[in-house]
Amino acid sequence: MYKETSLEEVDAILAKAGQAYRELKRYSIRQRAAFMRAVAVEIEALGNELIKTAMNESHLTEARLTGERARTILQWNSYANYAELGNWLDVRIDMPFLSPSTKPDIRKISVALGPVAVFGAGNFPFAFSTAGGDTACAIAAGCPVVVKAHPGHPQTCALMAQAIEKARVKCRMPEGIFAQVYGAGIEIGQVLVKHPGIKAVAFTGSYQGGKALTEMAAQRSEPIPVFAEMGSINPVFLLPEKLKKDGNEVAGQFITSVTLGVGQFCTNPGLMIGIAGEELNSFTAALEKLAHDAPPATMLHPGIAANYEKTREKALRQQEVEVLAQSGIEAAENQGGITLAKVSAHTFTANPALQEEVFGPYSLLVVCQNADEMLAVANAIKGQLTATLIATGADLEANRELYEVIQERCGRIVVNQFPTGVEVCLAMHHGGPYPATSNSAFTSVGADGIKRFTRPLSFQNWPNQYLPAELQNENPLEVWRTINNELTLEAINLTVTSL
Amino acid sequence: MYKETSLEEVDAILAKAGQAYRELKRYSIRQRAAFMRAVAVEIEALGNELIKTAMNESHLTEARLTGERARTILQWNSYANYAELGNWLDVRIDMPFLSPSTKPDIRKISVALGPVAVFGAGNFPFAFSTAGGDTACAIAAGCPVVVKAHPGHPQTCALMAQAIEKARVKCRMPEGIFAQVYGAGIEIGQVLVKHPGIKAVAFTGSYQGGKALTEMAAQRSEPIPVFAEMGSINPVFLLPEKLKKDGNEVAGQFITSVTLGVGQFCTNPGLMIGIAGEELNSFTAALEKLAHDAPPATMLHPGIAANYEKTREKALRQQEVEVLAQSGIEAAENQGGITLAKVSAHTFTANPALQEEVFGPYSLLVVCQNADEMLAVANAIKGQLTATLIATGADLEANRELYEVIQERCGRIVVNQFPTGVEVCLAMHHGGPYPATSNSAFTSVGADGIKRFTRPLSFQNWPNQYLPAELQNENPLEVWRTINNELTLEAINLTVTSL
Known part of the structure; x- marks a missing residue:
């Protein structure tokens, strides 16, 4: 069902991911969201085979895994909804024409960082692994994903990769939007993190593992961010x-x-x-x-x-x-x-x-x-x-x-409640000061998790039709925007306001 | 007017900063904003002495420095306004009682990281130095600041520190909210960055300088974020x-x-x-x-x-x-x-x-x-x-x-415009991919610069009166909040909605 990935194959996988990153710029957040919902459908369609495979590999109970599958499906659907709402894009528009001056027209939006390497957790074979929250967040942001399959449940990972691939074909998304590498040793993960084609890393696991990846990423000639959730004693x-x-x-x-x-x-x-x-x-x-x-x-x-x-x-x-x-x-x-x-x-x-x-x-x-x-x-x-x-x-x-x-x-x-049970919602913060995570500014659960894989980009004096859709006057994707310090869903009506 | 700071004094300075960090939790963003506006007033009150001192140290022209002073005053006032608007707090509230369920009440807000070390730039003795944007952003976030005075214009730095101190006394802010250390060598800066009392670093300068500080901060037993703006060829x-x-x-x-x-x-x-x-x-x-x-x-x-x-x-x-x-x-x-x-x-x-x-x-x-x-x-x-x-x-x-x-x-x-001239506005992004900065997710100009010095914190099932004011049902500070995925300035009216 899967085979070990040779170190030589990584270059080709990342070339495809890089190509997909460029191609994804031509897809709207609505298209990405539709793909994400299709992934949820295909995970469900794996049916009992998924549960049986994960039970066999993880020793978790059927009830627990059935619940975790529901959570995973919910994650894909709710990240799709959040992606479309667009709050995470932090769109800000400062338009001088509303108060005439010599100031430039400046518009800011969050853009995708590039291909992301994901290292899942052993204790959540669905929700924090191949098709887990990190993968969903990165795709919501517009980043292709390369997952290092968890050696504790590789067959489960392979099934999930199949589901994602089915959804990709159905939604005609770029080929390199998702890939998975397999390997029992640590080499393949190191090759990924050091590869110039990878622009960010998400990791859930031990302090030792997270620390090693963070140091490796910092030593690259182009350092990249590592979002490592490294555990806690709560x-x-x-x-x-x-x-x-x-x-x-x-x-x-x-x-x-x-x-x-x-x-x-x-x-x-x-x-x-x-x-x-x-x-x-x-x-x-x-x-x-x-x-x-x-x-x-x-x-x-x-x-x-x-x-x-x-x-x-x-x-x-x-x-x-x-x-x-x-x-x-x-x-x-x-x-x-x-x-x-x-x-x-x-x-x-x-x-x-x-x-x-x-x-x-x-x-x-x-x-x-x-x-x-x-x-x-x-x-x-x-x-x-x-x-x-x-x-x-x-x-x-x-x-x-x-x-x-x-x-x-x-x-x-x-x-007066206990911390186990991490609700997937906008107000959730699943993160914390070092050493709980490597970066306390970001969450790995909830809609704001999408932000890990973006950075801001400002457009100054751009012609309207060449701006990203979310920044265009007409607001065709109906996202929330802060225009001259006012939050609004409204379009910018130039014929009225520029008088 | 100033004297070199001995390495031994740093512990005492950071003990005070740590104390101020705790005390600042009892001050509202409105009190911080009032202090920031008072700093702007005191900078103006330095009058011609400030301009003459900076001309002497920086060889910049009177016209340029007069313009830069106006920009610096604008920065303090506009960061004060942004701080009060509270968008940067990213308040999110998920309330189950609006759609009855067993889900917990979770509310998220951005909180201050702790004392921040600021290393200013030689080319902007006002706007990117002692009383520059980094200092204003950190204080807006609720973080005390320790500035390493720029060795190219230490007298100017000392004057600015006086202005901040005057405002502090007038507004009765905690004593350790601001401090400045002086030293021609690099040791004092290294001691700051390595000190466990410092929780973040802001730097504007050369690639070599930024890289050295970033590596130093990553090697701490508790690594801290460094926001280094390291230049660019544009x-x-x-x-x-x-x-x-x-x-x-x-x-x-x-x-x-x-x-x-x-x-x-x-x-x-x-x-x-x-x-x-x-x-x-x-x-x-x-x-x-x-x-x-x-x-x-x-x-x-x-x-x-x-x-x-x-x-x-x-x-x-x-x-x-x-x-x-x-x-x-x-x-x-x-x-x-x-x-x-x-x-x-x-x-x-x-x-x-x-x-x-x-x-x-x-x-x-x-x-x-x-x-x-x-x-x-x-x-x-x-x-x-x-x-x-x-x-x-x-x-x-x-x-x-x-x-x-x-x-x-x-x-x-x-x-079709040129990039010199960096407007201070919400839509501005002054940052960029490595090596332009050490962290492409954040800006050093514009209101979102405040976010560098914060991290999210979620409150689950907290009694209303013990929550930070911005999370309380009544929204007493009138900040923008996302409540059950809707952006609003409204208070939460429990008597109506909990029926």
């Missing part, structure tokens, strides 16, 4: 009044969140911070009972399960770390069982190793003696995708400095 | 019909542009590309005459004049480069006189050294044999701040591939 701050009021309910929600998908989410709550006392004691008692009853489950593949074992053992070997609770059911081969540990705030702030991600159903409780220690922990925490406050209004009122510090350290801050 | 493509029709007029405009400010602008047109023939011959004859009559003028300082001499000689020593025209008046000490050279397209595309910037009133004409060669030159050109087409409608019609390729290589594309 601290949950447990404030006393809320724990007192709803501790048992919160414990239940926490256990659900930390064991969701066997803890294999970048938004998994891998860290809790509480203040010693009666409320925390009764909360941890509830956790212990729930953890004890939580069954282990099969992880994505044997390598992930082995890595969970290894990193968890390393975390538990750190000085003064104690096991707080564990599943009472022994994990079978390739399974991961919940493990909760605890440590003092003093030890936590002194040992950066305690902030390393343990990818699986693991979480560390940091026990503070008082609110000042909790603030010190917040100040010591590295950049995160998310952070959560379990808090009443009074808890927030009493801890403004705390939540302001937490805001500095994350991309999404949640109150 | 190609001008001369298309035949337009040359035939208006060659003499274009020659005059070109000479005005290339000698403006003794060629010391990052948008100086340092490259022309034409097609051999009668039209080009008569155009170059006009250029020769005009260049011969153009008087040399004093450059910014002796180092700049010496560097102009050196880089021009190096350019003229390249194989097959010929002098096309020169000023007939001999340049006095520290003056720069116009020099135009020419070379064949074939030689140009084979020799990257011909794309190195000659900072001064210099331009190279690349003579192509036909339109295909002109396209080959366009394809060989590196990233630029601007590119210009001198063209009739018919020229554009016949050269679509050419102008599409040129668009890939610049940040602003101009028709």
